[in-house]
Amino acid sequence: MKDRIYNFAAGPSMLADEVLDRLYADFYSYQDSGMAVMEMSHRAKDYLAVFSETKDRLRKIMAIGEDYEIFFMHGGATGQFAAVPLNLMKKGKADYIVTGNFAKKAAQEAMKYGEVKIIYDGKDNGYSQIPAIDELHFSRDVDYIHLCSNNTIYGTQWHKYPETKDIPLVADMSSDILSKKINVADFGLIYAGAQKNMGIAGIAVVIIRKDLINQGNPLMPQILSYELMAKNDSMLNTPATYPIYVLGEVLRWIEDKGGLEQIEKDNIRKADLLYDYLDGQTFYKPHARKTDRSLMNVTFTTPDPELDSLFAAQAQENGMANLKGHRLVGGIRASIYNAMPVEGVEKLIEFMDLFAKENA
Ligand SMILES: Cc1ncc(COP(=O)(O)O)c(C=O)c1O
Structure with a gap:
């Protein structure tokens, strides 16, 4: 190991030495292309190969079914606090489970766009707990139910997710995605900022069941539109090319470790x-x-x-x-x-x- 220390940061956070070595090896000239990845056009053949390999690898590692789309979007997880209600609220209603600060922020953002019911708020226990599933009383007529799977600030995590039947479950998995096997089919939508287990800051990864993709709110900025992300394969504008490439290298490392x-x-x-x-x-x-x-x-x-x-x-x-x-x-x-x-x-x-x- 070089002159490195153990970095216990919550995000951006540590990358594996093996990943850093690969980034370093490719730094000036990616695979003999004569060009660094960050210098490449997002439409260039070499870069398109990086992009599609990264997506395919994520699909394979997380066992994401063909009925789901994967997007790499701008704006971090915070961008998704707005994108989720803007895209998914058809009836204009959602339930939010507030187990920490980011879950609260997600709910507050959604309140701008529709009727948000906070069906659980852990503030009285100092956000030291996750509610028991039978404590939760979901509304019947909402567009989705939102939770945050791991509460980065308070150090709590859902170990079992609620079954929400035909109402899509939406999860902010920013701080525990790729940390364990999950059943993607239990969720309508999963999103995560990349700067913890997925590499470096600069992208939000969105995994969405295809039937949930629709026009969304007509006033929505186009950069948040899932419909446009799907139509343009996350390249409505210039995507964050380097963070996507880093994600690809992190996924390769996960594969090498045994998945x-x-x-x-x-x-x-x-x-x-x-x-x-x-x-x-x-x-x-x-x-x-x-x-x-x-x-x-x-x-x-x-x-x-x-x-x-x-x-x-x-x-x-x-x-x-x-x-x-x-x-x-x-x-x-x-x-x-x-x-x-x-x-x-x-x-x-x-x-x-x-x-x-x-x-x-
Ligand atoms: C669980 C969770 N959600 C959302 C965020 C916000 O992410 P971003 O900075 O990518 O907007 C964080 C950041 O640490 C987080 O831990």
Whole structure:
């Protein structure tokens, strides 16, 4: 490994060394084309091959059926907070499940375009929980039901999704897509910003059941239109060529590792190490309810906010960066996405133990 440290950032976040090596090898001249990928026209033959291979690889790895379209869109996941209601609201109604800050932002954006019912809001438990499925009472006449599968800030994750029958389930999977196998057919639409498990910032990936693609709201900016994305294969305008290429290299790395089955095993192993340590001591206090803990973002506090800051600063000095919790919740957050090796987690636990002994 070069002069690299373990980067526990929530996103943009760590890329695997193998991926960085590939990007580096291709940097000046992609596969003897004499040109860097970022210099290529999005219509060039070489680039079109990168684009379609990336899409095909994503379809294969996630087992996305032919009844779904894949888009690479601008505007990050936040763009999708608007795109989803603008495209899917035909009756003008949707249910939103608010399990954290991004789920709330998605709901607030949707409220501009239609009638949004918040059927669950976790604010009273400090967003430390995911609702039990039987706690949720869906409306019958809505266009879709929206949830956020992993709450990046609070460190909670849905481990079982509600069955919404004929009402499409829409999920913001920004912080846990590609971290485990999922059944895409359970969802009408999945979207994610790429800057965690899918590479670098600059694209939102949208996976949508084809029958949900329609004209949408006539006032919608064309850049958010799923119909136009489908008609133009995500090339209504210049797509974010480099982030799409990076996604392709990340997908190749996932394949080389043994696909999502292996990735999921590795993620469980890493998270178990960290949570087992947390459960076996009393200095640190985990934030999320045990049953709802995220395998991607592990959140906890020391007994004192000043110690939280000291923890992050000393961890940085010891080669572990970005452990400070989100400004909304404070404390400490260790984001352990796919690219974080188990050695990074082991090193963190060693440091945590030492820090606890020194500061108890
Ligand atoms: C779950 C979730 N949704 C949405 C967003 C916003 O993503 P973007 O910055 O791509 O708009 C984030 C960013 O961290 C996130 O974690």
